[in-house]
Amino acid sequence: MSDSDLETQQLLLAASQHDIRRLQILLRRGSASAQDPETGFTPLHAAIAACEPPSSSVHTESRENGHQFYGLGNSTSEDDSHGAGEDEIQNAAKTMKLLLENGAIWNDVDMNNETPGCLALRLGLKDLYAIMVDAGVRAEILLNRLDEYEMLSNGQDSEETEGVEKSNGGDLNTAQENSSDIQDAGADSISRPEPDSDDYLRSSLTFHKDKIVDGLQNGVMMAWEADIMKRTADLLVPKAGLRVLNVGHGMGIIDRFIQEKSPSAHHIIEAHPQVLAQMRKDGWYAKSNVTIHEGKWQDVVPNVIEQSVLFDAIYFDTFAEDYKALRDFFSDQIIGLLEDRGKWSFFNGLGADRQICYDTYTRVVELDLFEAGFDTEWETMHVLDIDKEAWKDVKRRYWVLKDYKLPICSFTG
Ligand SMILES: C[S@@+](CC[C@H](N)C(=O)[O-])C[C@H]1O[C@@H](n2cnc3c(N)ncnc32)[C@H](O)[C@@H]1O
Numbered sequence: 001m002s003d004s005d006l007e008t009q010q011l012l013l014a015a016s017q018h019d020i021r022r023l024q025i026l027l028r029r030g031s032a033s034a035q036d037p038e039t040g041f042t043p044l045h046a047a048i049a050a051c052e053p054p055s056s057s058v059h060t061e062s063r064e065n066g067h068q069f070y071g072l073g074n075s076t077s078e079d080d081s082h083g084a085g086e087d088e089i090q091n092a093a094k095t096m097k098l099l100l101e102n103g104a105i106w107n108d109v110d111m112n113n114e115t116p117g118c119l120a121l122r123l124g125l126k127d128l129y130a131i132m133v134d135a136g137v138r139a140e141i142l143l144n145r146l147d148e149y150e151m152l153s154n155g156q157d158s159e160e161t162e163g164v165e166k167s168n169g170g171d172l173n174t175a176q177e178n179s180s181d182i183q184d185a186g187a188d189s190i191s192r193p194e195p196d197s198d199d200y201l202r203s204s205l206t207f208h209k210d211k212i213v214d215g216l217q218n219g220v221m222m223a224w225e226a227d228i229m230k231r232t233a234d235l236l237v238p239k240a241g242l243r244v245l246n247v248g249h250g251m252g253i254i255d256r257f258i259q260e261k262s263p264s265a266h267h268i269i270e271a272h273p274q275v276l277a278q279m280r281k282d283g284w285y286a287k288s289n290v291t292i293h294e295g296k297w298q299d300v301v302p303n304v305i306e307q308s309v310l311f312d313a314i315y316f317d318t319f320a321e322d323y324k325a326l327r328d329f330f331s332d333q334i335i336g337l338l339e340d341r342g343k344w345s346f347f348n349g350l351g352a353d354r355q356i357c358y359d360t361y362t363r364v365v366e367l368d369l370f371e372a373g374f375d376t377e378w379e380t381m382h383v384l385d386i387d388k389e390a391w392k393d394v395k396r397r398y399w400v401l402k403d404y405k406l407p408i409c410s411f412t413g
Helices: 003-016 020-027 043-049 060-064 086-101 116-122 126-154 187-191 197-202 223-236 253-260 273-281 297-306 323-336 355-371
Strands: 211-213 219-222 243-247 265-270 290-294 311-316 338-346 374-382 403-411
Touching (some): 003 043, 020 086, 043 086, 086 126, 116 126, 116 355, 126 323, 126 355, 219 223, 223 253, 223 311, 223 338, 223 374, 223 403, 243 253, 253 265, 265 273, 265 297, 273 290, 290 297, 297 323, 323 338, 323 355, 355 403
Parallel strands (some): 243 265, 243 311, 311 338
Antiparallel strands (some): 211 219, 338 403, 374 403
16 A cells, blocks of 8 residues: 555544544645545545444445445434434534645545535435535635636636536536546536537537437427426516516527516527527517517627616526626626516526535525625425436436525515
């Protein structure tokens, strides 16, 4: 065993024993994010796994391999449903905080493709899960701020540095998908580009009955989202005669629900030429209360604002754009588009292929919304099981969760 492997084993052992003093010494020379080469466990994983119920096995095979530090079953009391007693949980919490203070990465995945937060969630360790969500929120906010700082110091404006991730669900998954490829998944992988906005807008789309996919087989929009669209339209447009703006037509699902509400004005911004062609075929251009703005919202919105058109309700759901694009939209544009007492919403699909990423980004966006002057009310909607067939021909399953958190935002105060 090499010196660094030995150091890693010692760190993991101390973390699994929640031995703060030993960890403090070991962390002077070892990394808080060291990973066991066989299991991919970091000290955070080890600290959490030690609270597993004795009956379950987090990494049985690891123990068989002689790695004694996971899930030691060192919980002595049966006083909570997970086998770990209050003291054990508190010790784990202290250990995790020490590790995080020393630079442990919140979203490294193990060989089981689980981040420490995923592991805590699977073991039902709510308090430990909450610590990991908090750590994720702090890391992501910091990362976003650093991005802004870099942009400022590069002298670029937001147009030039337009983001490259998709915002329609699952785009902000931080952890690696290939569990055999253990390396630093780290906070920076939250901005893995897939696909690029301009590439997407140039790409050829295929329209199926229940979905639209792009040239790379990414799901652009899928019919299973109809319940979410319906509920969003019900909350945003509760009565007839309102002025509504929808950014991103896709399959036209929300636009059809909006039309059912008899809005006095219904504006739609759409950038993809094939979606626009489909809209023409479907008769959207002929509707008397509909105005279609062809182009990217980044180009269209300034003109709309210049014409002093205001809306009672706005929905934002684009594709192949990153979180920064959404933040730019609500930080800079909504103020010029929304009536004082208006409401707006967006498709909240950030990080939806992993629960901890979703919970983390739901909090990040809520904090950013508050900073931008919005109060957000969240409605939790159960997402019915999505038929496996629906994902056929779709490269990546961008939604795996049971609940959708539907945001309704309005100006603070
Ligand atoms: C997820 S779909 C919208 C689905 C829609 N909510 C529905 O109910 O069917 C995203 C749409 O946004 C469009 N889009 C992507 N980037 C855009 C941009 N920068 N400006 C305007 N539209 C954009 C895409 O072409 C696509 O039609």
